[in-house]
Amino acid sequence: MTVQMNVMISADDIQAKVKQLGAAINQFYANSNKELVLIGLLRGSVIFMADLCRAIEKPHELDFMTVSSYGGTSTVSTRDVKILKDLDGDIEGKDVIVVEDIIDSGRTLSKVMEMLKTRNPNSIELCTLVSKPSRREIELDVRFLGFEVEDRFIVGYGLDYNQKYRHIPFIGEIGL
Structure with a gap:
């Protein structure tokens, strides 16, 4: 299968944005005496979260969740x-940042946020590398936002197509 890809967001632009997000997080939590926890939603957030955690100066923990809204081999969300x-780990009383690679409809992430709030964190915020606002079905308050993009099928920097292309250092639009 031949795959064509157009670069939408360069590797340099991504790294500059990660540094900006890290600086914003540093500033936002500068006066907090609470423990900070980054929660990555697997698998797409791993590459972004690895770079982001190195851009955050405040000591913090990393934790991960895997969630699914798809049954079996279905491509339609249940x-x-x-x-x-x-x-x-336990997040009670801690400042929490949920780190996501991309937000589309917002449905799954909204449910995750509801679940995490029941665990009594001190605060909970969202950080995403990419947002597709035209696909949003449920509005989310994204405190730390990287890039907004049009509704295109994109891969790279953690985003995948059939578990492939996560490794490329830029974000590209894929044409099959």
């Missing part, structure tokens, strides 16, 4: 969010 891998 809208019933299932936790496939839960957090290893």
